[in-house]
Amino acid sequence: MREEIMAPRSERGLQQEAAIKRLAERFSGQNMTYRITTLGCQMNAHDSEKLAGILSDAGFTEAEREEDADLVLYNTCCVRENAELKVYGRLGYLKGYKRRNPKMRIALCGCMMQEPTVVEKLNKSYPWVDLVFGTHNLYRFAELLEEMYDADRQVIELWDKADRIVEDLPSIRKHTFKASVNIMFGCDNFCTYCIVPYVRGRERSRKPEDILREIRTLADEGVREIELLGQNVNSYGKNLEEPVSFAKLLYEVSKIEGIDRIRFMTSHPKDLSDELIAAMRDCPKVCPHFHLPLQSGSDRILARMNRHYTKAQYLDIVRRLREAVPEIAVTTDIMTGFPGETEEDVEDTLSVIREARFDNAFTFIYSRRVGTPAASYPDQIPEETAKVWFDRIHKTLEDVMNARNTERIGKTLYVRAEEINSHDKSMLTGRSAENLLVHFKGDPSQIGRIIPVEIDEQMTYYLIGHPVGGPCNA
Numbered sequence: 278m279r280e281e282i283m284a285p286r287s288e289r290g291l292q293q294e295a296a297i298k299r300l301a302e303r304f305s306g307q308n309m310t311y312r313i314t315t316l317g318c319q320m321n322a323h324d325s326e327k328l329a330g331i332l333s334d335a336g337f338t339e340a341e342r343e344e345d346a347d348l349v350l351y352n353t354c355c356v357r358e359n360a361e362l363k364v365y366g367r368l369g370y371l372k373g374y375k376r377r378n379p380k381m382r383i384a385l386c387g388c389m390m391q392e393p394t395v396v397e398k399l400n401k402s403y404p405w406v407d408l409v410f411g412t413h414n415l416y417r418f419a420e421l422l423e424e425m426y427d428a429d430r431q432v433i434e435l436w437d438k439a440d441r442i443v444e445d446l447p448s449i450r451k452h453t454f455k456a457s458v459n460i461m462f463g464c465d466n467f468c469t470y471c472i473v474p475y476v477r478g479r480e481r482s483r484k485p486e487d488i489l490r491e492i493r494t495l496a497d498e499g500v501r502e503i504e505l506l507g508q509n510v511n512s513y514g515k516n517l518e519e520p521v522s523f524a525k526l527l528y529e530v531s532k533i534e535g536i537d538r539i540r541f542m543t544s545h546p547k548d549l550s551d552e553l554i555a556a557m558r559d560c561p562k563v564c565p566h567f568h569l570p571l572q573s574g575s576d577r578i579l580a581r582m583n584r585h586y587t588k589a590q591y592l593d594i595v596r597r598l599r600e601a602v603p604e605i606a607v608t609t610d611i612m613t614g615f616p617g618e619t620e621e622d623v624e625d626t627l628s629v630i631r632e633a634r635f636d637n638a639f640t641f642i643y644s645r646r647v648g649t650p651a652a653s654y655p656d657q658i659p660e661e662t663a664k665v666w667f668d669r670i671h672k673t674l675e676d677v678m679n680a681r682n683t684e685r686i687g688k689t690l691y692v693r694a695e696e697i698n699s700h701d702k703s704m705l706t707g708r709s710a711e712n713l714l715v716h717f718k719g720d721p722s723q724i725g726r727i728i729p730v731e732i733d734e735q736m737t738y739y740l741i742g743h744p745v746g747g748p749c750n751a
């Protein structure tokens with residue numbers, strides 16, 4: 278079920294509202310449809326909720342397939358080359374459909390569009406793309422759509438930095454009971470492999486009062502679970518006129534009535550403070566889950582990546598987190614095949630996996646991104662070698678995850694039922710406070726509620742259990 282939210286409007290928000298109204302009038306009675314494909318991280322997913330909200334307010338409905346949609350929109354990612362190649366592949370495929378349906382318009386936005394070489398290529402070789410915009414002017418989507426429909430040429434609008442933070446846009450969320458809230462944008466860390474600081478810009482934090490107002494509105498509308506989003510939430514608030522820490526923000530969000538779970542993503546280990554660990558311990562609403570990207574367990578590689586922590590420092594953070602919050606689940610990101618990496622470095626990574634006992638991880642092979650320092654390092658790793666290392670890392674992770682999950686058998690986890698299981702309609706699928714995926718017998722009326730579930734079985738990436746003691750919203 279989907280829900281629409283209309284937040285109070287800023288001046289920019291009001292301009293967008295006027296543009297949305299004009300679009301709705303223009304297409305009234307035409308049954309316009311759209312399809313959005315989102316690639317990349319949760320911030321992109323959250324941006325797509327806003328793009329869908331704007332289109333819905335303009336009278337567009339969601340098409341089942343992009344081939345049938347009047348507006349096809351790709352919200353792109355540029356962190357890995359594969360995601361970019363996928364977009365070019367889809368554009369080639371859609372060209373034929375567009376010929377058959379002259380009403381079809383194709384729009385592209387997101388991080389990939391902030392790369393000048395990409396835009397040049399689109400302009401030169403993909404003239405059937407109708408609209409291109411970036412990460413900083415996403416809030417202008419309604420006005421840009423108007424321009425696109427008025428023009429009979431490709432419309433490209435890209436800004437190299439944000440002029441302001443505009444968050445009061447309509448939005449469509451997948452779930453009525455949980456929502457994401459942006460607390461900051463951009464990143465100042467410049468890890469040598471990462472393109473994000475170049476495409477998302479420097480760190481900008483939203484004011485705490487704006488964030489709290491948005492969450493209160495969401496709580497009034499029935500949202501119970503909030504995920505605070507930022508590229509590096511641990512450095513939240515440092516650049517505000519009146520600086521405030523992320524831990525302080527967590528304490529404030531915890532006070533909001535109606536919200537029972539608070540999550541956040543993503544944290545950089547170098548900025549993780551004792552104050553934040555204390556907030557996790559002291560705020561019962563803050564979920565016992567910490568996503569702490571490791572990337573590599575080798576000090577030499579971490580230094581080359583410009584990560585500003587060592588293997589020992591990383592493990593010490595995990596130890597302190599577990600000491601403060603014993604039931605905490607720690608998840609991570611691990612990269613292999615970084616330029617100059619050796620067998621020995623991979624061994625260091627494996628030893629951190631065994632010692633930290635991660636509950637889950639995103640593992641990936643280094644992707645060379647033009648414009649980043651690591652792209653010009655001479656000692657690039659052949660793909661076949663990186664694949665072998667990737668498999669070893671994956672196998673070690675699975676062993677650790679199996680051991681962690683086996684310890685959970687017989688224990689009761691508090692699981693928010695999120696949806697009907699896609700394979701077995703008599704089961705529900707949800708997330709425990711630790712963010713573990715759990716399947717259990719239940720009925721649709723329980724969706725959105727927190728149910729105590731005793732774990733019977735573990736399957737590496739998910740758990741299976743049965744409800745105990747009746748429904749519980751505690």
Ligand code: SF4
Nearest residue numbers: 464466467468471473
């Ligand atoms: S912290 Fe590093 S990896 Fe994460 S977004 Fe910033 S530069 Fe990229």
